[in-house]
Amino acid sequence: MKLYESGEDYLEAILRLSRTGVSVRSVDVAAELGFSKPSVSVAMKHLRAGGLVVTEADGSLKLTPEGLAIAERVWERHSVLTSLFARLGVSPEVARADACKIEHDLSEETFEKIKAFVATMEQATD
Numbered sequence: 445m446k447l448y449e450s451g452e453d454y455l456e457a458i459l460r461l462s463r464t465g466v467s468v469r470s471v472d473v474a475a476e477l478g479f480s481k482p483s484v485s486v487a488m489k490h491l492r493a494g495g496l497v498v499t500e501a502d503g504s505l506k507l508t509p510e511g512l513a514i515a516e517r518v519w520e521r522h523s524v525l526t527s528l529f530a531r532l533g534v535s536p537e538v539a540r541a542d543a544c545k546i547e548h549d550l551s552e553e554t555f556e557k558i559k560a561f562v563a564t565m566e567q568a569t570d
Contacts, residue, residue: 447494447496447514449548449549450487451487451490451491451494451496452514452515452518452547452548453477453518453544454473454477454484454487454488454491454497455491455496455497455507455511455514455515455518456515456518456519456522457473457476457477458473458497458505458507458511458515459507459512459515459516459519460476460519461473461476462506462507467500467502467504468504468505468506469503469504469505470484470485470488470503470505471484473488473505488505491511495508495510495511496508496510496511496514497511518547518548520559521543521547521548521550521555522540522543522544522547523543524555524558524559524562525539525542525543525546525547525550525558526539526540526543527562527566528558528561528562528565529542529543531562531565
C-alpha cells in the first residue's frame with residue numbers, strides 16, 4: 445500500500461492517543477488532527493483496506509503490527525527532529541510544527557545522521 449503523509453499522520457495520531465491508555469475512536473483522531481469526522485472515516489477505510497488498522501467490535505481503532513511499525517517510525521522521526529530544533533533554540537510550537545512537516549520526506553540516511561547527532565548532544569549535556 446502506498447502511504448502518503450496524511451496516512452502516516454493518522455497512524456501516528458492513533459499511536460499517540462493509544463499511549464494514553466484509552467480506547468481510540470475515529471472521533472478522537474478527528475479532534476487530535478483537527479479534521480472532520482467524515483474525512484477520518486474515509487481515511488480509516490483506506491488504512492483498514494491496506495491492513496494497517498483494524499476496528500474492534502466496540503468501535504475502537506487498533507494498529508496492526510505493520511501499522512504500528514510505520515507509526516513508531518514516524519513518531520521517532522518527529523521526536524528526534526523536535527528535540528534537535530528545540531536544542532537549536534526554536535520555540536516548542538514551531539519545533540513541533542516543523543518536525544511534522546519534514547518527518548515524512550527525510551531520507552533514512554539523513555535521519556540516522558541527525559539521530560546520532562542528537563544522541564551525542566544529549567550525552568554531552570548529561
